[in-house]
Amino acid sequence: MKKLILASILAMTMSPSAFAMSNQEAIKTVHQATAMQYCGFEDEHVIRTGGEVFVIYSTTGIPTDEDGITECSGGSGTYMTHLAHLKNGRVIKADLFEDHDINTRFIDTDSLSVSNGILSFQNREFGKNDPNCCAGDIYNTQIQLSTGRLISRKFVGRAPE
Numbered sequence: 001m002k003k004l005i006l007a008s009i010l011a012m013t014m015s016p017s018a019f020a021m022s023n024q025e026a027i028k029t030v031h032q033a034t035a036m037q038y039c040g041f042e043d044e045h046v047i048r049t050g051g052e053v054f055v056i057y058s059t060t061g062i063p064t065d066e067d068g069i070t071e072c073s074g075g076s077g078t079y080m081t082h083l084a085h086l087k088n089g090r091v092i093k094a095d096l097f098e099d100h101d102i103n104t105r106f107i108d109t110d111s112l113s114v115s116n117g118i119l120s121f122q123n124r125e126f127g128k129n130d131p132n133c134c135a136g137d138i139y140n141t142q143i144q145l146s147t148g149r150l151i152s153r154k155f156v157g158r159a160p161e
Helices: 002-014 023-034
Strands: 042-049 052-060 063-066 069-072 079-087 090-093 107-115 118-125 137-144 149-158
Touching (some): 023 042, 023 052, 023 090, 042 107
Antiparallel strands (some): 042 052, 063 069, 118 137, 137 149
């Protein structure tokens, strides 16, 4: 009986719920971990799947330091969407998107969905003769959250002009 009780207590303390954090805590953790890399932090979504937490966030600008003064570069070309992976309350990867050839300036965050640990979304890539402002090739993209692996990236058409 003592072994059963001890095993139950141990199972409860080792379960993912023991490391549960609120959405606000997850967002704050990612913001603090990336503050020196990016400017203009804005949270988009918190995803919980398989006992792990993922935060989709956007940034605008990259900090530069001149003579001890930190300033942020600007312009539409510095806007990016990121996917952070947290485990046990710590950021283990600040951006899973950076491992793939995905244009993170044009991820449609309204199209995000998660099913069975797979993140699906639409994004745009530059097609032939597209200006820097306006990527026109639309892709459906899927990423396995637990591994960060790109599962699928399919061209679905061109954006209307």
